[in-house]
Amino acid sequence: MELEAELKTALKTVNEAMLSKNGRGLSDAETVLFKGSWQGLTYDDMVKDTSYTANYFKGDLGHKFWEDLSNALGEKVSKRSFKGAIIRFQATLKPDSPQTTFVPKKQRLSINHYVEHPILETIAKKEILKPGSLLRIKGSPKMGKTTFLSRLINYGQNKGLRGINISMSLAEKDDFSSLDNFLQFFCISVAQMLGLEEKFKEYKWEKHPGNSKLKATSFFEKYVLSDDEAPLILGLDELDKLFEPEYAEVAGGFLTMLRSWHETANINPTWGKLRLVLAHVGDYTDLDINQSPFNIGIHLKLKEFNDLQINKLAQQYQLKLEADDINKLKALTGGHPYLFELTFQKISTNAESLNNILDKASTEWEIYSQFLRQQFSILRRENNQDLYEAFQENLNKPESKELSFDEINKLEDLGFIKRKNGKIEPRCQLYRLYFEKNLKERQ
Numbered sequence: 420m421e422l423e424a425e426l427k428t429a430l431k432t433v434n435e436a437m438l439s440k441n442g443r444g445l446s447d448a449e450t451v452l453f454k455g456s457w458q459g460l461t462y463d464d465m466v467k468d469t470s471y472t473a474n475y476f477k478g479d480l481g482h483k484f485w486e487d488l489s490n491a492l493g494e495k496v497s498k499r500s501f502k503g504a505i506i507r508f509q510a511t512l513k514p515d516s517p518q519t520t521f522v523p524k525k526q527r528l529s530i531n532h533y534v535e536h537p538i539l540e541t542i543a544k545k546e547i548l549k550p551g552s553l554l555r556i557k558g559s560p561k562m563g564k565t566t567f568l569s570r571l572i573n574y575g576q577n578k579g580l581r582g583i584n585i586s587m588s589l590a591e592k593d594d595f596s597s598l599d600n601f602l603q604f605f606c607i608s609v610a611q612m613l614g615l616e617e618k619f620k621e622y623k624w625e626k627h628p629g630n631s632k633l634k635a636t637s638f639f640e641k642y643v644l645s646d647d648e649a650p651l652i653l654g655l656d657e658l659d660k661l662f663e664p665e666y667a668e669v670a671g672g673f674l675t676m677l678r679s680w681h682e683t684a685n686i687n688p689t690w691g692k693l694r695l696v697l698a699h700v701g702d703y704t705d706l707d708i709n710q711s712p713f714n715i716g717i718h719l720k721l722k723e724f725n726d727l728q729i730n731k732l733a734q735q736y737q738l739k740l741e742a743d744d745i746n747k748l749k750a751l752t753g754g755h756p757y758l759f760e761l762t763f764q765k766i767s768t769n770a771e772s773l774n775n776i777l778d779k780a781s782t783e784w785e786i787y788s789q790f791l792r793q794q795f796s797i798l799r800r801e802n803n804q805d806l807y808e809a810f811q812e813n814l815n816k817p818e819s820k821e822l823s824f825d826e827i828n829k830l831e832d833l834g835f836i837k838r839k840n841g842k843i844e845p846r847c848q849l850y851r852l853y854f855e856k857n858l859k860e861r862q
Contacts, residue, residue: 426454426457426458428509429457429502429505430445430450430453430454430457432505432508432509433445433453433488433491433505436488436491436492436508437487437488437491448471448475448476448480449480449484451465451466451469451471452465452476452480452481452484453484455476456498456501457502461473462476462477472576473614474581474583474612474613474614475576477611477612478582478583478584478585478612479569479572479573479582479583479584481498482584482586482589483565483569485497485498485501488501492504492505492507492508493508494507532732532735532736532760532763533566533570534724534728534731534732534735534756535728535731536567536721536722536728539567539719539721540567540570540571542717542719543556543567543571543717543719544571544574546717547571547574547575547580547652547694547696548575548578548580549694550650550684550688550691550692550694551681551684551685551690551691551693551694552694552695552716552717553677553681553694553695553696553697553712553715553716553717554571554694554695554696554697554716554717554719555696555697555699555712555713555716555717555718555719556568556696556697556698556699556719556721557698557699557700557702557718557719557720557721557832558700558720558721558722559700559832559833559834560700560793560794560797560833560834561755561756561757561790562721562755562756562757562834563721563756563757564656564698564699564721565584565586565656565657565698567698567721568584568654568656568696568698569584569654571652571654571696572584572652572654572696575652575694576652579649580649580650580651580652580694581613581648581649581650581651581652582651582652582654583609583612583613583651583652583653583654584654584655584656585605585608585609585612585653585654585655585656586656586657587655587656587657587658587659587660587661588656588657588660589608590604590660595661595665595666595669597668597669598631598632598668598669598672598673599630599631601669601672601673602631602632602634602635602672602673602676603624603631605635605673606619606624606634606635606638606639607619609639609643609653610642610643613643613651615642615643618642619638619642622638622641622642624638631672632672632675632676632679635676636676636679636680639680639693640689640690643693644689644690644692644693646689648692649692650691650692650693650694651692651693651694652694652696653693653694653695653696654696654698655677655695655696655697655698656698657698657699658697658698658699659699659700659701661673661674661703662701662703663802664802667705670703670705670706671705671706671710674703674706674710674711674712674713675706675710675711677695677697677712678710678711678712678715680693680695681695681712681715681716695712695716697712697713700832700833701828701829701832701833702832721756723753723754723755723756724754724755724756724759725754726742726745728756729745729748729749729754729759730745732756732759732760732763733763736763736764736766736767737767738763738766738767740773744773747777748762748773748777749847750847750848751777751780751847751848751849752847752849753837753846753847753848753849753850754847755834755846755847757790758787758790758849761786761787761790762776762786764786765786771785771786780848780849780852787849787853791849791850791853794833794834794835794850795853795854795857797833798810798835805826806826806829806830809822809823809826809830810830810835810836810854813836813843814845814851814854814855822843827843830843834846835850835854
């Protein structure tokens, strides 16, 4: 009974923390995952007597859940470490803390809000069922690439395919130290998500003949794409992690291997069972065009929300907006899906009115501060110094600085600028205000 009471309390804490930080409570599947993890169950035992699969909990659902829970609790957590984090979080709460009285029950939102990209999703769903397909989902940070990819994998699973999603952010520094280390990380990740850990051990990577790309290819042919397995959707998220200059060997080897696998599918039915989905911000340009996977397959670019999509999201938050409100918000945020999500979360909980948000946007960053800091940190990276200076010059003297073709593409990919009437300008009013202030402070 004591364990049950602790679980009930922990579940309540997590639901309220998720509502406070992420604007949503736990979904049904996440509740099953949380309870099972709290009780120390394996993924196989968790899904008994449910409609879920262990692979779904290990992969798609699990990765997103532990990331969201880390954000809600304010520290990195995993299946092994989350209990202690919850205890520490509970210790910070006061009896009348906002976290424990966050939203009146009638206003609480227990669904994951999502607005479709109808045309793109129709194309993607049709393509993913084709043997050997390759899709590239492109969009600036926080445009919804991960959610789009997850929904596509779920669609494929409902059609009888297997589906897993590997985020490159899961790789550690040592994994990028050589192509061989990275491909071991990659194959082990695939094996774990598909329940093939024992097969990978049986494969004996170190003793297998050939270079690392041949080893990875052979492992996939023998086990991952074996005759008795269903076709596999392999999602590769946050692929830009590979594009750092110090990872050139890894990026070149891995990306050329993906290109080779896709081309082999045209002549080999085994490889036709593999459907690749790459989610990324920019394109990797250091490869020969005949070796790159970024100029083949189907290219899908996530764009800013239009008025219809904004209204649909508002409806999910039970908000009614006038056309003038939408226009003001679009001018402020540029139609960025994540910024609209943050805005509607704040308004729907009565924490802030729309007029207050608009009035304070020029002086206080409030709900947008974390995202803006993340964007600013991208510009401040050592390898982006030229990009930083180009954007700074464009803000200060837009008519005097003609950006190069490469600079324009990179800044546009990252979401800093847009092209309008043949001119380059900051993506939205919020960006202009924030970056003008912060770039000046660092001069």
